[in-house]
Amino acid sequence: MDKEAIRQNLIKRLKSHNPADKEKLDKLLLDDITASEAYHTSQVLATYLAFSFEYDTQPLIERAVRDGKKVLVPRTCSQGKMVFASYHPEHLIKGRFGILEPDSSRETAEPSEIDLIHVPGLAFNAEGFRIGYGGGYYDRYLADFKGRTVSTVYAWQRLDFKEDAHDVAVMEVFSQ
Incomplete structure (x- = not known):
């Protein structure tokens, strides 16, 4: 199966995920990430504002604050x-993909200021390579990033696929 087919299948499955089950798994994943050494040793955490069907990052943001x-x-x-x-x-304003993002008045951080990036993804293989939404934003950003990277996914998002030459692996993937 090619990446686009994997992407479409996983988005469909994520959107049909039972909300009560999702909430329980999100709590377990929050516990996993906040118990990690990467989280404990970080002072600056970069994460994402999730689509409603993705891992809910709001509790992670609130906990980090x-x-x-x-x-x-x-x-x-x-x-x-x-x-x-x-x-x-x-x-926060609605960005080009319908997700909230900081407005342009917000000062941006240099990659060297970030200790830990919590990276989104639709699928991860055993080596930590990911299939995202296809825009390549994170692969370009992570190509020169020197800090730590983690991700949180549901167990069924762990798949066997071949990464592309430009893909950048995440250091640690938590799954439940």
């Missing part, structure tokens, strides 16, 4: 670029 971490979320830019800016709920 309570834990005294600086939280960053992505903003997409022209030419397939992405930057991370400070998370402030009052300064």
Whole structure:
């Protein structure tokens, strides 16, 4: 199966996921990520604002803020670029993909300022390579990123597929 077919199958499955089961798994995944060494040693966490059918990142954001971490979320830019800016709920606008993102008044962070990036994805293989939504934003950003990377997915999102030459593996993938 090619990446586009995998992508479409997983989006369909995610959208039909039982909400009560999803909530339980999201809590377990939150426990996994917040118990990790990568989380405990980070001061600056970059994460994403999720689609309703993805792992719910809002509890992670709230926990990181309570834990005294600086939280960053992505903003997409022209030419397939992405930057991370400070998370402030009052300064979020709908971005080009229908997801909330920081407005352009928010100061962006340099990659070297970020300790840990929580990376989204639809599927992950055993080596930590991912299938995302097809825009390549994270692969381009992570190509030169020197910090740690983690992801959270449901167990059925762990698949066997061949990565492409431009793909960048995530260091640690938590699944439930």
